[in-house]
Amino acid sequence: MQTYKDLKNEWLAVLNNYYGPEETHAMLCRVTDYRRSWSAIDLLINQDQYLTTEDQNWYADVLKELSQLKPIQYILGETYFYGHCLTLSRDVLIPRPETEELVDLIIKREASAVGLNVLDIGTGSGAIAVSLKLGLTGSHLTAWDISPKALRIAKSNAIQLGAAVCFEEKNVLTLGPQKAVWDVIVSNPPYVCMSEKAHMRAHVLTQEPDLALFVPDDEPLLFYQKIAELGLSSLLPNGRIYFEINAAFGQETQTLLMHLGYHSVSLINDSYGKPRIVSAVRP
Ligand SMILES: C[S@@+](CC[C@H](N)C(=O)[O-])C[C@H]1O[C@@H](n2cnc3c(N)ncnc32)[C@H](O)[C@@H]1O
Structure with missing residues (x-):
C-alpha cells in the first residue's frame, strides 16, 4: 500500500x-x-x-x-492553452506559454475591431485559431496546416470548444499570390534550426513532430519570408501580421519585413525578456 x-x-x-x-x-x-x-x-x-x-x-x-521522457501533455492527451483544454496527440506540437503571450497580445490589440477576418498559418493543435475565435468578437477564423493529422486534432478541438474555424490543408511554401481578404495573419511556423537540435531537451527532440519544429540552417527565415510575401497580396490595406519568432533572429525578421515594405514593424519581448513576437502592418 x-x-x-x-x-x-x-x-x-x-x-x-x-x-x-x-x-x-x-x-x-x-x-x-x-x-x-x-x-x-x-x-x-x-x-x-x-x-x-x-x-x-x-x-x-x-x-x-x-x-x-514522454511529455506529460502527450501522456494525458491534453493541455491547457489560454484557459482552454485542448486535446493533443504526437501529431501536433505541444502549444507553449510564449504562444499564449502571442494570442494575448493579438486579442488586446485587435479587441476594438469587430468581425475581423483572421488567418492562422501552421495551426497544429488549433491553439491559436481557437483562442482567437473565442477571444475576438465576431471574428472569422481560417487555419491552414500541411499535416492532415494535425488538422484532425485541430478540428476536434474547435468542435469541443464551440469555436467555428474553417480548417484547410495547405502547404504555405508552394502558394502563389492570393486575393486580399485578411485583416490579420498570424503564424507560429517551424523556426528551430537543425543545428539547434543538439541543445534541445531530449523529450522535445524525440517526441514532437519534426515537421512542426525544424528549418534548414541556411534558411532560418524560410517561413517568415514566404508568409510575409503572401501577406503583401492577401492582407487588406493596413492588415496586420503577427509572428512568433526564434529569439535568435529578432533583428533579421524585423529587417525582412521592413525590406518588403511593411511599416510599424515591432519586436516584442515575452515575459522572460526574450524577443519572441514580431508584428507589422501591410504597406
Ligand atoms: C511550430 S508548429 C505551431 C503549431 C501551433 N500553431 C502552435 O502554436 O502550437 C508549426 C506548424 O506548421 C505546420 N507546417 C509545417 N510546414 C508547413 C507548411 N509548409 N505549410 C503549412 N503548415 C506547415 C506544422 O505541421 C505545424 O503544425
Whole structure:
C-alpha cells in the first residue's frame, strides 16, 4: 500500500535526474488534478491517504512513460492553452506559454475591431485559431496546416470548444499570390534550426513532430519570408501580421519585413525578456 507522500517520494527519486524536484512536483500535481481533480493543496492535505490499487497502477504507468521522457501533455492527451483544454496527440506540437503571450497580445490589440477576418498559418493543435475565435468578437477564423493529422486534432478541438474555424490543408511554401481578404495573419511556423537540435531537451527532440519544429540552417527565415510575401497580396490595406519568432533572429525578421515594405514593424519581448513576437502592418 502506498500513500500520496510515498508516491511523491517515489516520483522525486525516479524523475529527479531528468526534470529536477520543482518540475517533478509540478507534474505530480498536474496528473493528480487530471486523475482526482485535486489541487496542489488537496494533494498536501491528503498526503497520508492510501491510493487504491487502481490508482497506484495508473500512477505507475504514468511514471514509466515520464521516465521514458514522454511529455506529460502527450501522456494525458491534453493541455491547457489560454484557459482552454485542448486535446493533443504526437501529431501536433505541444502549444507553449510564449504562444499564449502571442494570442494575448493579438486579442488586446485587435479587441476594438469587430468581425475581423483572421488567418492562422501552421495551426497544429488549433491553439491559436481557437483562442482567437473565442477571444475576438465576431471574428472569422481560417487555419491552414500541411499535416492532415494535425488538422484532425485541430478540428476536434474547435468542435469541443464551440469555436467555428474553417480548417484547410495547405502547404504555405508552394502558394502563389492570393486575393486580399485578411485583416490579420498570424503564424507560429517551424523556426528551430537543425543545428539547434543538439541543445534541445531530449523529450522535445524525440517526441514532437519534426515537421512542426525544424528549418534548414541556411534558411532560418524560410517561413517568415514566404508568409510575409503572401501577406503583401492577401492582407487588406493596413492588415496586420503577427509572428512568433526564434529569439535568435529578432533583428533579421524585423529587417525582412521592413525590406518588403511593411511599416510599424515591432519586436516584442515575452515575459522572460526574450524577443519572441514580431508584428507589422501591410504597406
Ligand atoms: C511550430 S508548429 C505551431 C503549431 C501551433 N500553431 C502552435 O502554436 O502550437 C508549426 C506548424 O506548421 C505546420 N507546417 C509545417 N510546414 C508547413 C507548411 N509548409 N505549410 C503549412 N503548415 C506547415 C506544422 O505541421 C505545424 O503544425
